[in-house]
Amino acid sequence: MVGREVVSKAVTRYVCQDCGAVLSKWMGQCEACGAWNSVVEEVVQKRSSKISVPDNFFKIIDDFGIRDEASEGEALQTNRKITGINELNRVLGGGFVDGSVVLVGGPPGIGKSTLLLQVLLSGISGIENNIYFSAEESVMQVGLRASRLRQVEKKVMIANSNNIEQIVNSLSRINRSSIVIIDSIQTISTDLIHSAPGTISQVRYCTQELVNLAKKNNITIVIVGHITKDGSIAGPMTLEHMVDCVLYFEGDKSYDYRILRVSKNRYGPTDEIGVFSMTGAGLEEVSNPSAAFLSEHESLVSGVAVFAGIEGTRPILSEIQALVSNTNVAMPRRSSIGFDSNRLTMLVAVLSNRCRLNFSSKDVYLNVAGGLKISEPAVDFAVVSSIMSAYFNKPLPLRSVFFGEVSLSGDIRQAHLSYSRIKEACKLGFDSVYCSYKTEDFTEEGTVNISRVKSVRDMAKIIAAIDN
Numbered sequence: 399m400v401g402r403e404v405v406s407k408a409v410t411r412y413v414c415q416d417c418g419a420v421l422s423k424w425m426g427q428c429e430a431c432g433a434w435n436s437v438v439e440e441v442v443q444k445r446s447s448k449i450s451v452p453d454n455f456f457k458i459i460d461d462f463g464i465r466d467e468a469s470e471g472e473a474l475q476t477n478r479k480i481t482g483i484n485e486l487n488r489v490l491g492g493g494f495v496d497g498s499v500v501l502v503g504g505p506p507g508i509g510k511s512t513l514l515l516q517v518l519l520s521g522i523s524g525i526e527n528n529i530y531f532s533a534e535e536s537v538m539q540v541g542l543r544a545s546r547l548r549q550v551e552k553k554v555m556i557a558n559s560n561n562i563e564q565i566v567n568s569l570s571r572i573n574r575s576s577i578v579i580i581d582s583i584q585t586i587s588t589d590l591i592h593s594a595p596g597t598i599s600q601v602r603y604c605t606q607e608l609v610n611l612a613k614k615n616n617i618t619i620v621i622v623g624h625i626t627k628d629g630s631i632a633g634p635m636t637l638e639h640m641v642d643c644v645l646y647f648e649g650d651k652s653y654d655y656r657i658l659r660v661s662k663n664r665y666g667p668t669d670e671i672g673v674f675s676m677t678g679a680g681l682e683e684v685s686n687p688s689a690a691f692l693s694e695h696e697s698l699v700s701g702v703a704v705f706a707g708i709e710g711t712r713p714i715l716s717e718i719q720a721l722v723s724n725t726n727v728a729m730p731r732r733s734s735i736g737f738d739s740n741r742l743t744m745l746v747a748v749l750s751n752r753c754r755l756n757f758s759s760k761d762v763y764l765n766v767a768g769g770l771k772i773s774e775p776a777v778d779f780a781v782v783s784s785i786m787s788a789y790f791n792k793p794l795p796l797r798s799v800f801f802g803e804v805s806l807s808g809d810i811r812q813a814h815l816s817y818s819r820i821k822e823a824c825k826l827g828f829d830s831v832y833c834s835y836k837t838e839d840f841t842e843e844g845t846v847n848i849s850r851v852k853s854v855r856d857m858a859k860i861i862a863a864i865d866n
């Protein structure tokens with residue numbers, strides 16, 4: 399490479415994010431366009447030398463892969479670093495990609511720091527120098543956490559720093575192949591910007607520095623980000639655009655289950671989930687989530703339906719519980735946990751309209767067991783079945799599962815991956831499946847009893863006819 403010695407000098411300036419005006423100092427209202435709270439402090443690097451172009455600036459992509467323009471044939475390798483935690487590998491699409499930046503977001507106390515420390519301690523194939531920067535907790539506190547974790551197989555380098563320049567300088571000395579964890583982006587800052595750590599300009603500057611470092615040195619950087627009240631990571635999607643992969647760690651703190659969900663992935667799937675359970679000795683992988691989310695009912699209870707769902711490519715069974723109770727208030731309640739309450743209101747309206755059921759003096763409550771959140775439309779059929787079961791006070795047949803989307807006309811529509819859902823249900827001992835009348839035939843149908851239902855009205859008749 400021809401020397402690219404850029405001595406940069408940084409200046410700060412104040413820019414209105416609405417009209418682009420550059421102001422001499424920060425102000426609450428932009429002088430130029432009059433917008434409120436739109437002025438943001440920005441750092442501009444003044445370059446004092448010309449930027450030269452290295453010899454191997456252009457690369458070539460062809461059917462051999464990617465290679466240098468100069469070297470004939472030999473392809474450049476991009477590796478994935480496989481972690482000791484399979485659920486994480488699955489979500490990432492096979493491990494961390496070299497030179498990528500991964501953002502792990504989640505509410506405070508959900509277990510982000512625990513997960514990432516565990517990733518390093520359980521070892522990553524072929525790498526020794528893994529580094530954990532803790533800006534939130536002291537080295538002793540992280541040590542205390544590490545002593546709680548069961549699976550300690552590799553040593554981890556740990557440092558306490560909340561200054562981005564210090565972090566970047568220390569990393570430029572490190573062996574190339576490593577995974578670096580920054581916990582968390584909201585607590586590190588640069589001296590170049592005067593605003594407090596955690597503000598948009600600080601977070602954006604620090605992330606940009608880390609992204610540049612990761613690409614330049616081909617190291618993987620994992621950034622922890624806290625979620626703000628509106629559910630986004632530190633500011634309006636700023637960080638999500640800058641990084642390669644965004645993972646959300648979520649779960650209800652009153653339950654043990656934690657779900658790692660991917661919302662952006664430049665090198666892998668965006669619909670996979672990883673399931674963990676928080677124990678006294680750290681996070682444990684849940685390799686059979688279906689069994690975990692089902693509660694055990696030996697006797698028949700009304701208002702309970704099992705939903706055969708798909709998360710990513712993986713079938714997961716979960717239990718939908720409904721309660722329908724009499725009320726005297728003018729506006730009966732429609733309340734749900736783990737399911738969109740607008741959709742619940744809509745489905746109750748479909749039931750009252752298409753099946754002539756009277757919900758005008760009934761409260762309807764819906765709960766997804768185990769703290770799971772379901773957004774897949776195929777859950778509709780399980781939801782309406784559980785509500786009708788509660789309404790008629792007739793328990794649904796034991797060992798049966800439901801899936802299918804309900805349209806406003808009351809028809810049950812087909813769901814994708816029906817075969818995987820049915821197979822998962824059979825594996826867990828369910829022998830009866832209720833699904834859309836359009837569901838295709840299966841060769842092994844004899845082992846399971848599949849009822850193809852046309853509309854919610856037909857289902858209402860089936861449930862009303864159950865005798866218990």
Ligand code: TYD
Pocket residue numbers: 504505506507508509510511512513543546547676677678679680681
């Ligand atoms: P933590 O990783 O600190 O959360 P975050 O970094 O997302 O803020 O997790 C803290 C919670 O996890 C805390 O409530 C204690 C619990 N925990 C366990 O239950 N078992 C453990 O082994 C550890 C380390 C933490």
Ligand code: MG
Pocket residue numbers: 510511512534581
């Ligand atoms: Mg933490």
